[in-house]
Amino acid sequence: MQKFLNWLEKVLTPMAKTIGENKYLIAIRDGFLLSTPLLIVGSLFLVLTNFPIPNWNEMMSSLLGDNWATMLNMPATASFDIMTILAVGGIGYSLAKQFKVDAMQAAIISLVSFFIVTPFTTVFTPEGSTEVYEVGSLPLRWMGSSGLFLGMVVALISTRMFVALLRKGWTIKMPDGVPPTVVKSFEALIPSFVIVTVFMIANWLANLTSYGNLQEILFKFLQTPLLSLGNTLGAMIIAYLFLHFFWFFGINGSSVVGAVFNPILRALSIENLDAFKNGAEIPNIITGQFQDMFATFGGGGSTLSLILVMILVCKSQRVKKLSQLSLIPGIFGINEPIIFGLPIVLNPVLLIPFALVPTINIIISYFCMDLGLVNYTNGIQLPWTTPPIISGFLVSGWQAAVLQVLLILLGMAIYYPFIKVLDNQYLKEEADAVEQEEEEINFDDFDFDDL
Known part of the structure; x- marks a missing residue:
């Protein structure tokens, strides 16, 4: 095992170092880290809102009133549903800071773009009506994870244009004595006009297409490869490879893939439920419950296995603290803190296990059911936050609960060498940071009157 770890570290560390020194990827990473504390807080409230025990809704309604879920959902909505806004501003700010230009102005221009x-x-569509209306509003659909990829691209392009225009001298010079804030505002005037004009033209061109805007063009383009997927093991594997590929680039893969694949899974679940209620033979292995209860534990990438490994073997403070904060949300299937906080997004060290673990879970679960070792899922709809073991027992019997435990352990074994490489990298960064702090001497701290 040690030889394999050494080889893996030798292969992946240079790649991670190269990517870790790239200004644009650093900007994306820092943009995501900006929202990490809010995502962790929102995750905890989301668990409370969807706590998977019988009569939870009734009990909370009696304590807090009928609108309790709306009230407790607000922190999650206010963090998850505006994730892209936070990321765009953070990415623009970080990239501009690395190029040593006005970071706040770059963040504002990125958001406007x-x-x-x-x-x-x-x-x-109003309730009870079939007529569709377009309502003027700020669409949360694109402010959350669905608009994240376009948001990243826009932030990088607008900030890079801002830097280039400043360096070319396309600015308004102010006389000496003018306050610095006013100077910066006027310096950004011409670059802002050029950038806003460019994105306005891009939006106008998108409006000429049948899609209507850049957001729809991107979203529909990503769904196109998924249109031929159906009710087969191969289809589900392909769907999950796409799903995790999208997550790697910061796109909510569940939303993109689910728009095409979930209706199929839902129909198959209903077939199983009807057969279960009537005492007939259950027909389908692949269903919505198969996906939710056996493909991933703790969210996309089956990151509950990753969190457990982080807690047990990792030594860097960054990884240990994040794993402790992410454990409870992870048990209930919420893993945004890990996706964007570790991060997994644009992290080549974790791409392989992130896609591999769910794929192996799907294959093993499928053949266990096909061979009769585990019962087919019964179609009963459980809250998506139902923890593993409990969920397996309820939808497929005690054999399924045992299978879930084994799959989580297997996932831990697969994640182990990869997270160790990342942990060692973070340990070195932490050690370098401490050494640098010790070497720096701040002469402002000296009081020469005491000599």
């Missing part, structure tokens, strides 16, 4: 290419309408 993103809003220009985002439609300010929401499609709405």
